[in-house]
Amino acid sequence: MRRLIAAVALTIASPAVADQPDIRSIVENHIIPRYEALASEAATLAETAAEDCTPSNPDLIAAYHDAFDAWVAVSHLRFGPSEVDNRAFALAFWPDPRASTPKTLAALIGDEDPVVERPEAFDSVSVAARSFYALEYLLFDPQFVQSENAGYVCSLVRATGEDISRNAAAILSDWQAGYGKLMATQGNDTYRTSTEAAQQLFTALSTGLEFTSQARLGRPMGSFDRPRPNRAEAWRSQRSLRHVILALTSTRELAGMLSGENTALDDAFDEAIQRANSLGDPIFALVAEPQGRLRVEVLQQSIDAIRRVLSEQVGPSLGITAGFNSLDGD
Amino acid sequence: MATRRSFIAGMLAAGIVPKPTWADAGSPDFLSAAMKPDGSYVLCGLSNKGAIVFAVPLPDRGHAAAAHPSRPEAVAFARRPGSYAIVLDCRTGQSLTRLEALPGRHFYGHGTFSADGDLLFTTENDYDVAAGIVGIWDTRTGYSRIGEVSSGGIGPHDVRLMPDGKTLVVANGGIETHPDSGRTKLNLPTMRSNLSYLTLDGAIVDHMHLGPEHQRNSIRHLAVSGSGDVAFAMQWQGDMSADLPLLGVHRLDRGQIELCQGTSIGTLQGYIGSIAINDTHNTIAVTSPRAGLMQVVEEGAVIWQMSIADVCGVVTEGTGFLVTAGTGRIQMSAEAYFDYQLSWDNHIIRVN
Numbered sequence: 029m030r031r032l033i034a035a036v037a038l039t040i041a042s043p044a045v046a047d048q049p050d051i052r053s054i055v056e057n058h059i060i061p062r063y064e065a066l067a068s069e070a071a072t073l074a075e076t077a078a079e080d081c082t083p084s085n086p087d088l089i090a091a092y093h094d095a096f097d098a099w100v101a102v103s104h105l106r107f108g109p110s111e112v113d114n115r116a117f118a119l120a121f122w123p124d125p126r127a128s129t130p131k132t133l134a135a136l137i138g139d140e141d142p143v144v145e146r147p148e149a150f151d152s153v154s155v156a157a158r159s160f161y162a163l164e165y166l167l168f169d170p171q172f173v174q175s176e177n178a179g180y181v182c183s184l185v186r187a188t189g190e191d192i193s194r195n196a197a198a199i200l201s202d203w204q205a206g207y208g209k210l211m212a213t214q215g216n217d218t219y220r221t222s223t224e225a226a227q228q229l230f231t232a233l234s235t236g237l238e239f240t241s242q243a244r245l246g247r248p249m250g251s252f253d254r255p256r257p258n259r260a261e262a263w264r265s266q267r268s269l270r271h272v273i274l275a276l277t278s279t280r281e282l283a284g285m286l287s288g289e290n291t292a293l294d295d296a297f298d299e300a301i302q303r304a305n306s307l308g309d310p311i312f313a314l315v316a317e318p319q320g321r322l323r324v325e326v327l328q329q330s331i332d333a334i335r336r337v338l339s340e341q342v343g344p345s346l347g348i349t350a351g352f353n354s355l356d357g358d
Numbered sequence: 359m360a361t362r363r364s365f366i367a368g369m370l371a372a373g374i375v376p377k378p379t380w381a382d383a384g385s386p387d388f389l390s391a392a393m394k395p396d397g398s399y400v401l402c403g404l405s406n407k408g409a410i411v412f413a414v415p416l417p418d419r420g421h422a423a424a425a426h427p428s429r430p431e432a433v434a435f436a437r438r439p440g441s442y443a444i445v446l447d448c449r450t451g452q453s454l455t456r457l458e459a460l461p462g463r464h465f466y467g468h469g470t471f472s473a474d475g476d477l478l479f480t481t482e483n484d485y486d487v488a489a490g491i492v493g494i495w496d497t498r499t500g501y502s503r504i505g506e507v508s509s510g511g512i513g514p515h516d517v518r519l520m521p522d523g524k525t526l527v528v529a530n531g532g533i534e535t536h537p538d539s540g541r542t543k544l545n546l547p548t549m550r551s552n553l554s555y556l557t558l559d560g561a562i563v564d565h566m567h568l569g570p571e572h573q574r575n576s577i578r579h580l581a582v583s584g585s586g587d588v589a590f591a592m593q594w595q596g597d598m599s600a601d602l603p604l605l606g607v608h609r610l611d612r613g614q615i616e617l618c619q620g621t622s623i624g625t626l627q628g629y630i631g632s633i634a635i636n637d638t639h640n641t642i643a644v645t646s647p648r649a650g651l652m653q654v655v656e657e658g659a660v661i662w663q664m665s666i667a668d669v670c671g672v673v674t675e676g677t678g679f680l681v682t683a684g685t686g687r688i689q690m691s692a693e694a695y696f697d698y699q700l701s702w703d704n705h706i707i708r709v710n
Contacts, residue, residue, distance in 0.1 A: 111597035117547035125488065125534060125544045155547045218599060228598075242540040250538045351668035352393060352684030352701035353631055353647035357541060357593075358421065358438055358467065358515070358578070 049286045049346070051225045052212040058282050060208055062102045063200040069095040070189075070196035077189035081182040083167045088185075092167060095192065096160045096267065100274040104236025104282070107228055108211070108218075109202030114155055115195045121159040122261060123243055128156035130165055133172065133184070140180050144187040151191065161262065163188045168264040226286065226346045233282050234338055240275045241331040244268070248312040249324055255315040263311040273304045276331070283334075287342045296337050300330040385449050386411040387710050389432055390671055390682055391420025391703040400700075401434045401444070403451055403709070406675060408688045408696040412451035417442065421467030422516075422705035426497070427475045432709055433457070433501075438515075439464035439483065439537045445501055448709045455501050462486055463493075464537060467704075468516045471497070472558060473523035479558075481514040481528065482506070488534040488545075490514040492526065492556065507560025511552045512545070516580045518588075520555070520610070525563055527588050527610075528554045531576040533595070546595055551577045553590060555610055566608050566615065575602060581635040581642065586611065589635055589642045594628035604630050605644050605655060618642075620660030621653060631670040632705055634679055643679040645669045652681050652689075664692060671706035682706050 069091070076091040083089070099119055102110075110116040121129060132154050136143070143149050156162070166172045166185050175181045210218045211225050219225040243261070248268070250256035260268040280297040287293050304327055307314075314320025339355075386403030392413075393399055399419050403411040416434070423434040430448040441464055443457040459465055462484060469480040476498055482491040490509030495501045509517075511530025518527050532551035534544040543549075550573065555563040568575060574596035581589045592604045605621040608614070621630070627648035634643050642655045647670045654662040668684035681689045682702035689695040 107597055108599070114547060121547060123539070123542070123544045125536065128548070238540075239542065242542040246539040246542065256538070351647055351650075353668050353670035353704055354650075354684070356437075356631070356647070356670075356704060358631075358704060 048222055049226055049229075049288065051214070051222055051229070054229060054282065054285050055203075055208045055212045058285060059102075059105055060200075060203055062098070062105070062278070063196070063203055066095070066098040066102055067193075067196040067200040069098040070193040074186075074189040074193035077186045081185040081189075082178075083173045083185075089167065092160075092163060093265070093267075095196075096164075096262070096265075097270075097274060099160055099196075100271050101278040103275060104232050104239075104279050106235070107232055108207045109199045112198075112202065113151075115199055117155045118151070118158045118195050119160060119192060121155050122161045123247055123259070124156065124161065128154070129159075129162050130169070130171065132157035133162055133165055136184060137172075137175060137177055137180055140177070144180070144183040147187060147190050147194075150187050151194075158188060158191050160192065163192070164262055164265050164267075223347050227348055229282065229286055230338075230343060230346055230348055233279055233286060234335060234343075236275065236279050237331055237335050237338070240272055240279075241328050241335070244272050244275070245312075245324055245328045245331070248315050249321060249328070250315070252318070252321065255321050257311070257313050257316050260312045266310045268311045269304060269307055269309065272327075273301065276301050276304060283338070283342070286346070287338075288345075290337070290342060293334065293337045293342060296330070296334040300327065300334055303327045303330050385430065385710060387675075387708060388673060388680070388706050389423045389425070389434065389448070389709050390706040391416060391423070391434060392698075392700040393419065393703070395699050401446070401451070402700070403448060404688070404706070406680075408680075408690055410698070414446065414451040414453065416444070420703050422469075423707050423709075424469045424471060424478070425707055425709040427471055427473060429475060430709070431497075432707070433469055433478060435465050435467045435469060435480070437703075438466050438541070439485075439535070440467060441465065443469070443480065457495065457501055460493075460503070463491065466513070466515045470517050470519050470526070473519060477504075477558070479517055479519075479526060481509060481517050483513070483535070485536045488512055488536075490528070490530050492517060492528065492560070507556065508562075510554025510556060510562055510565060512549070513551075513576070514554075515578045518580045518582045520582060520588075521584055521586050524558060525610075526556045526558065527580060527582065528556065529577040529580050529590060530554055531578050531593075533576055543595065546574065549574065549576070549595065551575060551592070553577060553580075553588065553608055564610060566610075568606070568615070572602060574600075575604070579630065579633045581633045583635045583640075584637045587635070589633055591630035591633040591644055593630065594623045598623060598628055604628070605633070605642065607642070607658075616658050618655050618658050618660070621655065625649065626651060626653075632672045634672045634674050636674045636677075636679065639677060641678075643672045643674075643681070645672050645681060647684060652679075654679070664689075668701075670704045671702055673706045673708055680706070 073091040073095040076088050248260035387406040388404040399416040400413040402413045419437040421437040425432045435443045441459040445454045463482045466481040478495040480493040482493050492509050494505045496504045509528045513531035513533045514528045515531045516529040532549040553566040575592045577590045579591040588608045603617040605618040607616045626646040629648045630644045631647045632645045645652045647668045650667045671682035684701045686698040
């Protein structure tokens, strides 16, 4: 009799279990390899800058692009180790609506602040003057590339590269040293159940897509009457559209793993990525013209369509209630 | 004789709950915005029995409302980043006039009247410069805009009048947003929330900041007691593993801050949606739609809590509190509730 009851219970439980994503696989095959790539590319960036920190060094520029690519591929994974000690913001301070990055950099250079010679103290510098976005100013913006104080700018490039590498290594180390296990195995104070772990991943995915839609595209789109192409992300190094494509590609993998390869979801990603690929303008300068802005808006709508499929189809299967108030955020 | 609570509970148990109908109509006791099943928005007047007295259409999603201190008149605000507020006759739901945000501004969704009801104060974003604004409107001249002052911080959300009638308290959430990028938070690494106390003509009386560990704690909603306790409810913007309280009480006169440990980030999923004070019983209620939890606090300790899915709106009623939820529920006591085919919005306010 006891055996029969157990069998019945299993039968009832199994459909729900089948819907549950394989969290361990997501940690081991989506998250950790991406943070490994970031740590490795960031280490190369730091080494290359140590050898030759001038903006004319093509190896340095290539290393900057590779490491920045690796960051964008994890930029949706904003929880746990990335949030300790402001690490993620020290890697990526953007948007920057008050232009804090160039202002803080200019102040460091103007003062010839000796902090650049003490790597262990560099984390005392404001996050606005660290990160890939600060490095972009130093390597691509005429104000810094043509600075009269090229020697100091060079030291600042070197210090920023080291700081990026240190933060990337610290995040990876935390994932490998324990956080990955907390998430993959659950039953601990951080993740009591696999549902909680799935919900964290769902939130990361959904927030990541929202950021791509509202910040990466919304910032340069501005309003119809006042488009703002100079607000595009990383336009100085021609990376704005590239970030959208990298972010969509990376979140598509997570979405597939979380949703049990939901076809509607994957189709929605496919459409958005195709639209992004066909845009043909790396820095969204086209938003300045109504026709061009419309094309970016259509891309934005296709990302919002992904988000709708997520909240309508994937969320409920993960036990996430799409509450009227719980999703409001006010 | 059965009390109302036991009477309603008894009917629930027997499964014979009467639907509140228009027959119950009279002056409403509460106002709350809601979404209808077809996705359109309404503002409802509610009786203290949970009956809908009127429902008037709103052009977009609402947020909170403010009741005039003497006339049966209230202002219902659009949800952030909203551009309108509607002044209505509370007895009928008829719209009296409409406030439009100035160019380059949007409302945050809250406002309050002066003690004599002559002025209305609204929280606003001057978004191109990310400056928090308290807008001032004259109710005697059909709600004309007569001025504005700095809110004392970025992202002013809730504003209340202190019991002295001369001081406003503003919850500056600290988060910069711009309508071009929706509700994307633009300054999390540098954000700093505060409570600001202002005279009615805008002079800063005092600021209250929490310690650096609270850098990502955004003060959003306020409830003020008759004796001047300012209860403030926060929303955490950092990693959810942090262990900090989300409810505090500030006393301006004593410069004293008390945080309520039981209202933790973990318990409330980092998010309080609404807050109310019951002056007679010296209790504070907070709601978290994310955690689906309502908590009641007395002297800094959580004395009672109840799970209610998507709960958010809370208002003082009788000896306790009445809460509303996005599921359509109006919960009047631990046992008594009504379920409507509506999604009740974040806040419910008293109007009588």
